[in-house]
Amino acid sequence: MSSITEKLNIRKVAVELGINPQQVETTIALLDEGATVPFLSRYRKEATGSLDEVQIMNVRDRMTVLREMEKRRAFILETIEEQGKMTDELRDKIVKANTITALEDLYLPYKPKRKTRATAAREKGLEPLALKIFSQVNCDIKTEAEKFISPEHAIADADEALDGARDIVAEMISENGDAREALRKLFRETALIRSRVVAGKDESEEGSKFRDYFKWDEKLMSCPSHRMLAMRRGENEGILLLDVAPDADISIESLNKKFIKGKGEIAEQMKAAVVGAYKRLLQPSLETEFREFTKEDADKKAIDVFAQNLRELLLASPLGQKTILALDPGFRTGCKLVVLDKQGKLLENDVIYPHNGNRERTESEDTLFRLLAKHHVEAISIGNGTAGRETEEFVRGIKELPKEIMIVMVNESGASIYSASAVAREEFPDKDVTVRGAVSIGRRLADPLAELVKIDPKSIGVGQYQHDVEQNLLKKKLDEVVESCVNAVGVELNTASKQLLSYVAGIGPAIAKSIVEYREEHGAFRSRKDILKVPRLGEKVFEQAAGFLRIRNASDPLDRSAVHPESYHIVQQMAKDVNCSVDALMKEKELRKKIEIKKYVSENIGLPTLNDILSELEKPGRDPRKTFETFKFQDGVNSMEDLKEGMRLPGIVTNVTNFGAFVDIGVHQDGLVHISQLADTFVDDPNKIVKVAQKVMVTVTEVDIPRKRIALSMKGEAVAKKQEHKIPIPKSSNATPPKQKDAAKNWQDQLAALKGKLGG
Numbered sequence: 001m002s003s004i005t006e007k008l009n010i011r012k013v014a015v016e017l018g019i020n021p022q023q024v025e026t027t028i029a030l031l032d033e034g035a036t037v038p039f040l041s042r043y044r045k046e047a048t049g050s051l052d053e054v055q056i057m058n059v060r061d062r063m064t065v066l067r068e069m070e071k072r073r074a075f076i077l078e079t080i081e082e083q084g085k086m087t088d089e090l091r092d093k094i095v096k097a098n099t100i101t102a103l104e105d106l107y108l109p110y111k112p113k114r115k116t117r118a119t120a121a122r123e124k125g126l127e128p129l130a131l132k133i134f135s136q137v138n139c140d141i142k143t144e145a146e147k148f149i150s151p152e153h154a155i156a157d158a159d160e161a162l163d164g165a166r167d168i169v170a171e172m173i174s175e176n177g178d179a180r181e182a183l184r185k186l187f188r189e190t191a192l193i194r195s196r197v198v199a200g201k202d203e204s205e206e207g208s209k210f211r212d213y214f215k216w217d218e219k220l221m222s223c224p225s226h227r228m229l230a231m232r233r234g235e236n237e238g239i240l241l242l243d244v245a246p247d248a249d250i251s252i253e254s255l256n257k258k259f260i261k262g263k264g265e266i267a268e269q270m271k272a273a274v275v276g277a278y279k280r281l282l283q284p285s286l287e288t289e290f291r292e293f294t295k296e297d298a299d300k301k302a303i304d305v306f307a308q309n310l311r312e313l314l315l316a317s318p319l320g321q322k323t324i325l326a327l328d329p330g331f332r333t334g335c336k337l338v339v340l341d342k343q344g345k346l347l348e349n350d351v352i353y354p355h356n357g358n359r360e361r362t363e364s365e366d367t368l369f370r371l372l373a374k375h376h377v378e379a380i381s382i383g384n385g386t387a388g389r390e391t392e393e394f395v396r397g398i399k400e401l402p403k404e405i406m407i408v409m410v411n412e413s414g415a416s417i418y419s420a421s422a423v424a425r426e427e428f429p430d431k432d433v434t435v436r437g438a439v440s441i442g443r444r445l446a447d448p449l450a451e452l453v454k455i456d457p458k459s460i461g462v463g464q465y466q467h468d469v470e471q472n473l474l475k476k477k478l479d480e481v482v483e484s485c486v487n488a489v490g491v492e493l494n495t496a497s498k499q500l501l502s503y504v505a506g507i508g509p510a511i512a513k514s515i516v517e518y519r520e521e522h523g524a525f526r527s528r529k530d531i532l533k534v535p536r537l538g539e540k541v542f543e544q545a546a547g548f549l550r551i552r553n554a555s556d557p558l559d560r561s562a563v564h565p566e567s568y569h570i571v572q573q574m575a576k577d578v579n580c581s582v583d584a585l586m587k588e589k590e591l592r593k594k595i596e597i598k599k600y601v602s603e604n605i606g607l608p609t610l611n612d613i614l615s616e617l618e619k620p621g622r623d624p625r626k627t628f629e630t631f632k633f634q635d636g637v638n639s640m641e642d643l644k645e646g647m648r649l650p651g652i653v654t655n656v657t658n659f660g661a662f663v664d665i666g667v668h669q670d671g672l673v674h675i676s677q678l679a680d681t682f683v684d685d686p687n688k689i690v691k692v693a694q695k696v697m698v699t700v701t702e703v704d705i706p707r708k709r710i711a712l713s714m715k716g717e718a719v720a721k722k723q724e725h726k727i728p729i730p731k732s733s734n735a736t737p738p739k740q741k742d743a744a745k746n747w748q749d750q751l752a753a754l755k756g757k758l759g760g
Contacts, residue, residue: 005070009063009067013066019055019059027040031056036505037057037484037505039506039544042548046609050608072103076110080094105181117164118167120164129164130168132144132165136261137266145162146158162269166272166276173259179259182255183255183278186251187245189246190247191290192246193219193223193242193244194244195214195235204239210233213231213234221294224658224659226464226657228295229298230465232295248279251278252274252275255278298469300473303478306462307481309462309656311485313448315449316448316692321446323339323375323378324339324378324443325337325340325377325380326382326439327381335351335354335364336349336435338435339375344439346431352368368395372401372402378404380406383409383410385668389666389667392407406630409632411444418436419437420436449486449489450497490550492551493550494524501516504549505544511541514534524553527554528546550621633665633666634650637667640669640710641705643700645703649698649699651663651671652695656686658685660676663712670710672712673714677711677714698714
């Protein structure tokens, strides 16, 4: 790609994203050199103009698309040149094409094809007749067609000649860029997606979850992503038949206006070719194109929802370094119990049976008390799965239990995945899956981020149709979220698992493994620079990673902070200028007040970095996550049978989708707060109201025990939450907005598709 083209693309990205071309150019140059997104957003603010992570990723992704398009443009130019069919006009159009669609439309007539009806007709020598029809020059077309009768080419009469010629004309029409773009406009503005049940599947068990779509029509471009993915899943499972198209008559008429120039028999031949072009070539081609486009759009929206949920879950409040007793509840098989020290190390494990009669309940209490006293337990973590509420009631019902011991229900989604994984087997080779699962439940309370990074993000259970979306795109997005969260929080170098270290900027799995192996062989790292002794960890990796690594007991206090080693000299100069040690500067506010920050501005260090340094000196190594708050489900409400309409209950948001939010209210079945029930005002995006792991109050509006469905409302509560988060609230009126009424009316229909929700 020429430097001129690169500069044009840089300017294009700058305009699209509303930033300065210099920001784009510098950011791309640094990324090309191997810089990571977290490093650039945190430690290269002067170079990027203080772009945040999202902006940097947008720059990267858009430039990647444009660069790929330039490669495609070069290939197309070269291919047509080799065919000897390039003209100045065509070259100019190809060079000026500013979308990949426009580029492919120009290339279509020259693209190598499998054998088509048109190519077969050309082989029979019918192209001259086709050109006569296409040009619509006044002539007796039947007489002209008779000239092409040929036993050698199996053309028995004029009608067969005209049939072949029309096939050629149809292909010419289908390859016309203007015609394709006109039809695209019709597809965008008027196309419907139609869903019908496959014959015989309407009464099947597997078809029941798609019942809402047995006869469904909707404007394609306004179809929500969750409905699009639900219908496509139904199609993939052989339950539904889908088609996507605008009105055929309107589409054909638009083509007639473009291509029909005369009257008479030749015009009739042209009209027949138009019908063939549309029904046989254009409509199927554009249906495929729009299916792909709308699928990509639905994938992106679903993946964005998943990513937002994952971020909230990963950044959930940690309890911190406490000695924790964790319980993986069960009825018949008992409750698996483990005790973890402040660093999450397994101290002891056991099994209790509190639900199997009074005698075993008493024995369970004795075991619990013994372990609490022996290990000075500070918190109890209980999994929220089967028997979770019953186990919580058992624990809370022990009258002698010290009040200072915190009891917390923990979302155990994905714990079973971890317990059976290679990571868990490596960590606890002599323990079974039940013990490993209980360990995960305990560690999630202490530090959700550190524990959840050991699990494939797709297994955490906060996605929407996650198995239906493009898997490579999903993995890329979720990995970016995990990387962003890990680097935002920072990692303790001497205790972090290799899974956690692998997400630190610049490190990756191989070097993370080397770091852990070096640590096990040589002992704890004493300074950040010590990691340069790790095999394969060079200066470039150190530059990217160092600022995100912490050493809690380091002799240099800056090693405990987010100040990058490349800036240590600045802090040391600040301390020298106010006549104190670095440690004193970090501890005493009055000393920091004496710093004249502008004095330290240089060619490479500007105010953004200096302000970050001062903020870090004020709260070195601070955790950006919220302070942990205890939560308790409603006593006496343990199953769906305990629910009554109108009940007001505490709950925790477990998943946010674009049609509402799922809330755990402690009955082993999440309830749905439909988007129409999230607030007293119209809601267009549930993420503006609720987040995963948020504590909320909900009202039960409907309970359907046979179908295991719970409908909830947050009206009133959502408004309070919006005010708390300082989100502007539109002025409400007594009348419910029309869109809200529609949403409320249709929520039951949408629920019907949810049996297979979340990748189920």
